[in-house]
Amino acid sequence: MSGNREKPHVIVLPEDEANEKIAIGFTLSLNINARSIIIDKFAGGWRKVVSKFTAQLVPEMRKYRACIVLLLIDFDCYEGCSHKERLHRVTCDIPDDLKNRVFVLGVLSEPEKLKTKCRKSFEQIGEILADGCPDNKNELWMDELMKHNEDELSRILLSVRPFLFSV
Numbered sequence: 001m002s003g004n005r006e007k008p009h010v011i012v013l014p015e016d017e018a019n020e021k022i023a024i025g026f027t028l029s030l031n032i033n034a035r036s037i038i039i040d041k042f043a044g045g046w047r048k049v050v051s052k053f054t055a056q057l058v059p060e061m062r063k064y065r066a067c068i069v070l071l072l073i074d075f076d077c078y079e080g081c082s083h084k085e086r087l088h089r090v091t092c093d094i095p096d097d098l099k100n101r102v103f104v105l106g107v108l109s110e111p112e113k114l115k116t117k118c119r120k121s122f123e124q125i126g127e128i129l130a131d132g133c134p135d136n137k138n139e140l141w142m143d144e145l146m147k148h149n150e151d152e153l154s155r156i157l158l159s160v161r162p163f164l165f166s167v
Helices: 017-028 046-063 083-091 096-101 111-118 122-131 147-164
Strands: 009-014 037-039 067-072 102-105
Touching: 009 017, 009 046, 009 147, 017 037, 017 067, 017 111, 017 122, 046 067, 046 083, 046 096, 067 096, 067 147, 083 102, 096 102, 102 147, 111 122
Parallel strands: 009 037, 009 067, 067 102
Antiparallel strands: none
């Protein structure tokens, strides 16, 4: 993002390279004001996403009130937890004063499974997801690997629709 951090913007903190590519693809959609999105370098695991968020982005969010953060993680629960438990673990580390500006989205398992299922590149997946955002309707968002995001997607769209979408 170039320009003024005082203006509404989204910082995306992806877990891994696949999620980073999906985020990049999201910005390729003609519906998106890509200048309002900053995609951070991938963190290297969901726990590292949380650590990076708390160490670096919490202070930035408190400084820049128009900053919105998207934590883009995998819900691949190898530790025997459900996606709801993973979401709970992540959201527990979000300070109460920032909860209305921090969102957590991701593939139910891993992005690679979605890529195989869709037969699309990660960037194409991101673009398709972006195309379905303004009106919250899209087959890919309703796929079994993505539909668990429904509540969080509705919540983030309320915050970003006024400045992120050109449609």
